[in-house]
Amino acid sequence: MAAGTATAVGASLLAGCAVLPGASGDSREPVTVMTWAPEGTPATNMPGMPAMAKAYARWANANGGLAGHELKVVTCNEHNTTVGASQCAKQAVRQGVIAVVGSYSQHGRAFMAPLETAGIPYLGGYGASDKEFNSPLSYPVNGGQAALLAGNGRQLARDCDRVSLVRPDTVAGDDLATLLGSGLAEGDRGAATDILAAEDANDYTAQAREALSSAGAFDAYGTGTGCVTAVLGDRTETFFDSFRRLEPEVHGSVRVASVLGSVGQPLLDRTGGKDGPFEGAYVTGWYPVASDARWGPMRRVIREHAFADNRIDPADTGVQTTWIAYTVLKEILESLVENGTDGVAASDVVGALNQSEGVETGGLTPTLSWRLEHLLAARDFPRIVNRYVTFQVVRRGRLVSVKEGFVDVGETLVQAPSAG
Structure with a gap:
């Protein structure tokens, strides 16, 4: 019974x-x-x-x-x-x-x-x-990735004066910069620097240095906030390992970001939680937070x-x-x-x-x-x-909502330039 x-x-x-x-x-x-x-x-x-x-x-x-x-x-x-x-x-x-x-x-x-x-x-x-x-x-x-990138652009436009995007050098990755840029444009921000990377590399030091440079991290006289967002699937962790090794050179002056699927709670847990490289990162997702x-x-x-x-x-x-x-x-x-x-x-x-x-x-x-x-x-x-996404941030090693409910990025997608 x-x-x-x-x-x-x-x-x-x-x-x-x-x-x-x-x-x-x-x-x-x-x-x-x-x-x-x-x-x-x-x-x-x-x-x-x-x-x-x-x-x-x-x-x-x-x-x-x-x-x-x-x-x-x-x-x-x-x-x-x-x-x-x-x-x-x-x-x-x-x-x-x-x-x-x-x-x-x-x-x-x-x-x-x-x-x-x-x-x-x-x-x-x-x-x-x-x-x-x-x-x-x-x-x-x-x-899909389209909504995540458009949403990520919207999320970053609030705080980032310059954005570098590191994404796969694949057919599936070719539209990502345009979609991110559509979201940034809604916040009156300029286009992101598009940095291509192999999706199965074991080191991304060159891409990390280029991303930091484009975000203004190496410019001692730069003003505003630079942000680096990486969308590399499983290899996003590898990219941020390379990024973290360069971080002391720029004194943490660049904010990091990504989308769910490239960064998620399992990755945060195994990379040190609140002491890991993603603390404070902006993350755009499709669904409510896992908790x-x-x-x-x-x-x-x-x-x-x-x-x-x-x-x-x-x-x-x-x-x-x-x-x-x-x-x-x-x-x-x-x-x-x-x-x-x-x-x-x-x-x-x-x-x-x-x-x-x-x-x-x-x-x-x-x-x-x-x-x-x-x-x-x-x-x-x-x-x-x-056409809805969620805005999240890493706080004390956990993904939490930045704002209650969903964010509609439908108009952002409609206004995005055609991939063709």
């Missing part, structure tokens, strides 16, 4: 319902989805995303499945390469998944074509590729169904994105069952996503709807429906 009570209580804590439909013995067909992410690469790695997907499936199936359907999750390592991304997409097609959910890849052109041909929706990607924001079969839950009570249901699922899997950190932005994407999937499947659809195909999921007037995520994002009237009128990012 105690075990049954605990299960029911755990389910009731999750936004939207108590015990899911089907717990009493419904026998609907299982549904299969895929979650992919890079693992074991020399650059960006997101092992927590497929691990979170597996934990979510264990929770869902322990509580009757999603709308009475057993949830089967197939995972794939896309290796942070175009070949890997394409192979994962083709595997998804072969296995007949109804959606790719809560995944990460920079290589949108490689994975979206096979999915589009098969009519498989890409639900809740991390937002690391432009294709996620212009493919009609992509359903993003955040504003927010709205993450409670996710934390409970991780605690009870991840079995001490150390790949899953509830403060990791990738893990959070996967959670939100599966939350959307749950609501969509429930809406299909309510409308009399028992067997679920990819086309059913696409139709339900296109017709939904709004999906709630427990306050972790605004209400999400991909209906035409809710899409952002931005030339390069028309599929953005969540």
Whole structure:
């Protein structure tokens, strides 16, 4: 009896319902989805995303499945390469998944074509590729790197007279300076100095020195505040190691910044917390800070169904994105069952996503709807429906909110110069 009570209580804590439909013995067909992410690469790695997907499936199936359907999750390592991304997409097609959910890849052109041909929706990607924001079969839950950089520009414009941006020398990184500059322009600041860097380097001393110089740190007669923002994924830590070695030369006269995904609470913890290089850093994110009570249901699922899997950190932005994407999937499947659809195909999921007037995520994002009237009128990012970010700062080694609630950067994105 105690075990049954605990299960029911755990389910009731999750936004939207108590015990899911089907717990009493419904026998609907299982549904299969895929979650992919890079693992074991020399650059960006997101092992927590497929691990979170597996934990979510264990929770869902322990509580009757999603709308009475057993949830089967197939995972794939896309290796942070175009070949890997394409192979994962083709595997998804072969296995007949109804959606790719809560995944990460920079290589949108490689994975979206096979999915589009098969009519498989890409639900809740991390937002690391432009294709996620212009493919009609992509359903993003955040504003991607575009929103983060535009928001970071807005955040830095308040305090920074000069800004240096260190970003990857990749196709995915090519738009970042323009987007950051759009945010800076709203605060009547000039464009940032765009500093390119290899995304898998082991030392960034040259880039750190250039960034400090451009921010005015080496000018003894400079006035105003210089800021350096770095967006290098996993290698952001390596960049700031190089930056910190130069810092005594400039007496800490430059403020540092980044975006979530490049800097997060796990990185702050392992680099010294309040005594680390990020104390006082400005950070722009998509979601509420990790300590927010709205993450409670996710934390409970991780605690009870991840079995001490150390790949899953509830403060990791990738893990959070996967959670939100599966939350959307749950609501969509429930809406299909309510409308009399028992067997679920990819086309059913696409139709339900296109017709939904709004999906709630427990306050972790605004209400999400991909209906035409809710899409952002931005030339390069028309599929953005969540144009909100959060402004955060590192205080005493913890990410805390600079201001309550979300900041709308939709107009900033609309006004940004076209990448084409």
